[in-house]
Amino acid sequence: MHRLRERGGPISSFSQSVLLVTPAGADESRLATALQTILDHHDALRMRLSGDWEAHIPPPGSVDAHTLLERVTTVPDFGQLPELRPEAGALVRAVWYDAGPDRPGRLLLTVHHLAVDAVSWHILRTDLAAAWRGEELPPVGTSFRHWSLLLERQARARTSELDVWQRMFQAPDPVLGARRPDPGRDVIGTMRHLTRTLPAAVADTVLTTVPAAFHAGPEDVLLAGLALAFTRWTGHPALLLDIERHGREEVAEGVDLSRTVGWFTSVVPARLDLTGLDPDDCAQVLRSVKEQLRVVPDNGIGHGLLRHLDPATGPALAAHPAPQVGFNYLGRTASTGRTADGDWSPAPEPLPYLGGTAHDPALPVAHGLEITAVAGDEGLRATWSWAPGIWSEDDVRALADLWCDALTAMTGATSAGGHTPSDLPLVSLSQAEIDELEAEFASEWR
Template sequence: SFRTWAARLHAEARTRTDELSLWTRILEGNAQGPDSGGSGSGVRLDPAVDTFGTQGHLTLDLPPEVTEPLLTGVPAAFHGRVNDVLLAGLALAVTRCTGRESVLIDLEGHGREEVFPGVDLSRTVGWFTTMYPVRLDAGPADWSDLSGPTAGRAIKRVKEQLRAIPDNGIGYGLLRHLDPDASARLGAYPVPELAFNYLGRVDAATGTDWSPAAEADAAGGGHAPGLALPHALEVNALTRDTPEGPRLRATWSWAGRLYTEEQVRALAEAWFTALTGLSSHTGGGLTPSDLLVPISQEEIDAFAAELDAEWSAR
């Protein structure tokens, strides 16, 4: 039951105190987000002013020929997940637009993590969302050739940065909300300006099992206009299977006081430009989290290069 799950989470929070140093390291330097001026001005949300009633929205779609490899071939080539590729592109875009080396993002997850032996949530009704901060550094980028070495380097780096987060980030919420001492420390940090959520893949046709209702787009999120915004900028992405093929649809929402539509559109288009480059990357490879022995990415790449050279010589 949801009640049993909640009780187990309270007990689990007391066992997660060793993660506190990880979360504080991630949160330090919060000014490195995509602030409204792109200059680290530190402008923050005002809950009395920045409400859902002042929020702007922009929705863009990626065509099927770009979306399909982003969901299938590219993640598989890197032994990764769709989020590894999408977030690598987002980190590249924020770096491009702000000039910073890293970006701090609040990442939303499904929350149904397998952290308790013998616990099965497959028949439990409830909203199990987790929200946790990640700091991503995609490395240097050549924007004239995003499908080349830039793509491989960015995806590998971001993949490893995400894998360094234990249990898909569920520990952050446990410490932030259920442990008094940790809550005081983590609560002292400002909320990351940018939030990202990939909602998965659905059939765009109506009338099929588990397809969105016809009125889903019109219904929106159902937020009261006076409710305070949780983030200055949010990206909610969803893949819709259409007769022409899968299309990635991204909706950007922002605090009207802190951003203009032109600023958000520039960042959104930079993200799609980065994803288009990543989608045509023909490489791949292993990263340290794929292996059972301690080894660096440089050692993995060097070993792969030796194997390629030996194979080519035959």
């Protein structure tokens, strides 16, 4: 929320949407009742944003589902988003296409991004189906409000991390493209996009086999490939970028966010430095990138806390220019195959906005270049979005090709896999010592 506030510009259309299959013969009253159940059950859906960006959550029953549900009998333009007004607590809108008593309909459910994220949608879809059947919803674990208060306390407890973030930003960060983003010129409405898809056979190795060999995660491999691509394109060995993550970290005992709806996403800066490494040695690069990403605890959630919630540390971090590149790996998309009766499954019709997320055209961009990757049946699909005043299409295409080439090369590194120091926190061993031990005890370690 703090990052969105600092960007400035309008946010009324900053939303996420899903298109769901509704039961044949559904009626408006019963749909409204199901929507009312989830509105009353999940606090974030009732949020009201004041002029000074303070969030207030009124009690259950304060938002009437009947006023936010619209019934239509002709196929609607699913690209025409309903109006949302966060300042008035209007964060949810629903358009129901009634296909008649014998055919399944469609429900376009749009929620302001302030109140929802990718994890939230799974919760909402499951709860909406249960509410339609008249079932009692499972309780929410840690509430959105309790989580917000917990983060404020966590910020004061993480001051020891400040030096790590300061060193990250104090290293050189050459300008990429023509210049750094200008909020007066570089807005969402000017962004251009291209898509690259890594074939399924290659993507499966990149996302499963390679991470398993190096005791890493898919994101580690994707970022190692990205670091290689930028190094080859710029000739500079380091890349400073923002990584978007789910933000639902286990930062305190007893926290349970598995059933909590809200926008928990964290944006974490990272510096990937390949200085002294052989760019043709994919195993060496992957080990190094993996270890660099493990420098801070809890997937780096502390940066946002120190930057936005601690007045003592915030100004120092705010003084640094923001990373020029953003990266977001969304994981594997849920299958669009329908459930046994098809009700409440994702509809096959695609939404026209990227990833189901819509933005106000006048909202300033967060980065001059952003890469959003998602795995699916067809492979790994990456959308490269750029500000045309900063990047040329030719340069973006070249980077996208270099990234695909680097990831393809990674698939040949599985035989050189192994552990790294972060895998063995109870002992102090260098990478060379680990390599020596693994070579000696290969059959036991692999």
